[in-house]
Amino acid sequence: MPVGLIALTLGSFGIGLTEFVIAGLLPQVSRSLAVSEAAAGWLISGYALSVAVGAIVVTAATSGMSRKSVLIGLVALFVVGNLLSAVAPSYPMMLFGRVVAALCHGSFFGIGSLVARRMVPAERASRAVAVMFAGLTLANVLGVPFGALVGERWGWRATFWAITAIGVIALIAIAALVPGWAGAVDRAHPSTASGLNGLRVQLRAFRSSQVWLTLAATALGYGGMFGAFSYIAYTFTQITGFSSTDVAWLLVVYGSGLVIGNVGGGRAADANRDRTLIVSLAGLAVTLTAFGLLAASPVASVVLVFLLGLFGFAGVPGMITRVTDYANGVPLAASANVSASNVGNALGAWLGGLAISAGLGYTAPLYVGAAIVLAGLAVMTITARRAPGQPSGGTNLGVGDPAESALS
Template sequence: MPSGLVALALGGFGIGLTEFLIAGLLPQVASSFGVSEAAAGRLISGYALSVAIGALALTAATARLPRKGVLVGLVALFVIGNLLSAVAPSYSVMLLGRIVAALCHGSFFGIGSLVARSLVAPERKSRAVAVMFAGLTVANVLGVPFGALVGERWGWRAAFWAVTAIGVLALAGIVALVPGWAGQVRPPAESGRAGAVPPSGLRAQFRAFRSWQVWLTLTATALGYGGMFGAFSYIAYTFTEVSGFSPADVAWLLMVYGVGLVVGNLIGGRAADRDRDRALVLALLGLTITLAVFGLLAGSAIASVILVFLMGVTGFAGVPGMITRVTDFAHGAALAASANVSASNIGNALGAWLGGLSITAGLGYTAPLHVGAGIALVAVIVMAVAAHHARSPAHRTDHSM
């Protein structure tokens, strides 16, 4: 494994950690600044909104710059944001720190995926992306308990100091281990001619969005995430109100889900390198079936443990393949890779909103699972259409709208 991938994975771990650990620290933060729970919650929602905006804005603004240099700048921004949070004298400064840290999130994973795939042979590109995302999935497992443990023992500021230190290590790793040429040249097997340079100008970056395949992949990404988060956003209620678990059990059940994310990410990367479109359709179909069965068997504690693990596996198995697919059809445009991150966040918001509507409508705490299954089924259809269109003879000569 190239050492540069390890540095990227460490950066992904730090970014994922700062996203997730705040959930376990909200009571302490709210008490420290004397703000309401709702205000403290904006430290989460503000972060998510900034991710969606920063993914496109920063990628577009840095389109002509060397990608290693951009990654160094993004991780430096991450360090500054978490340092602001660690020393914040007021709630407003804390929120500013969260926003600054979040701005780098989408661009890091978008541009980082292009750098990661350039470090390996073309037939291993999805696995390389999966290695980078392994940091994010591990952070999903450890983020909340890490924040709660460190916060309880040394205070919530200590958690942000720890993340800042991880960011500094990732920054040093990227500077030392990622080669300067990484992400700048597409492999001949992908570009059709040796040494082809990905589009760098803003106009060329936007031209990549003329491809139907780019839009179909982004749509499938949004719907796939929407299906998973339509269910996941309310899974604690499902566990406690339907499956019979106590509130104290929710933490370890979420860790089971997180382990599923790690497994799904690694399996999905390998499968996508063998037959990407088939792997993506099967991952989305697996998510659809898992959520539908979960909705039917949520009353069983044993079944719930198994199915929340499978929800993590199938929900994240498509991520490496989706990113390599959208960047392939966008001819390496970094803006398309970052747009994939934005699409996932849009899907998260859509799924959570629709899942909430189903509960408000009085359909019960298993309803979000069925809503998620329905959204994921639409994703299967979109991905199947994209795969069929990609195989058609006409597509070989015309990739655009």
């Protein structure tokens, strides 16, 4: 495995910690900064909205810069944001720190995925993306318990100091280990040109219906999973009968499914990408439906929450390589995929909440999630049938690659 890929994985781990760790710290932060739980909740939702916006804006603003330089700058922004959170004397400053940290999230995963896939042969592109995203999945498994442990022992600020330190290590690792050629700018091709011309070429890639349909499938797939997962603690405690203390280890089971699904999905996508995406969405829809029917069974719930993570993340590497292939490798498309997933997360959580508010019970988000995923499955099936390109991992897009030069 290229050492530069390990450096990117470390960066994704730190960014993932920032996203997930706050969930276990909200009560402490709320008391410390003297704000309501609802206000504290904006430290999560505000982060997600900033990710969705920042993924597009930051990537567009850095068009034409060396990808390695951009990655270093993004991790530096991540360090600053978490440092602001660690020292925040007030809630507005804490929220500002969260927003600053979130601005790097989408662009890091979008641009980083392009750099990661160029470090390996073309037939291993999706697996390279999966390795990078392994940091995010591990952060999901470890983030909440890590934050809770450090927060309980040394206070919530210590958690953000620890994440800041991880960010500094990742910054040094990326600067030292990611080769310059992995993300260099190719001035010969408009997609990497600077200024308005480069941005116009990147936007031109969005004329492809395959790009938009893949983004739609991403949003619906994520939305269905997250719509159910957002209320999974209520399902476990109110329907299955688990205690609130059991939720932590159940989330670890879910996170383990994410890790395995990410690795397996990346490998499968390199063999046949569109089939992997269709199977993962179909498996997710079946899992959510079965979960709704069997939520009262503790044994079934443990198995199904694992499968929820497995199928929910199995399509992630393939979705990213697919959208970037059909967008001719422009970074803006990779970042748009991250934005699409966050839009889907917000949509799924909102619809799941509406179902509960309508009195449909705590299994309702599971059925709502299944319906959303089925819509995503329909989109992906139509998309695959109309696709003019190859079903596998595609080309290894990078500087001077044929797909990128097609824009010129």
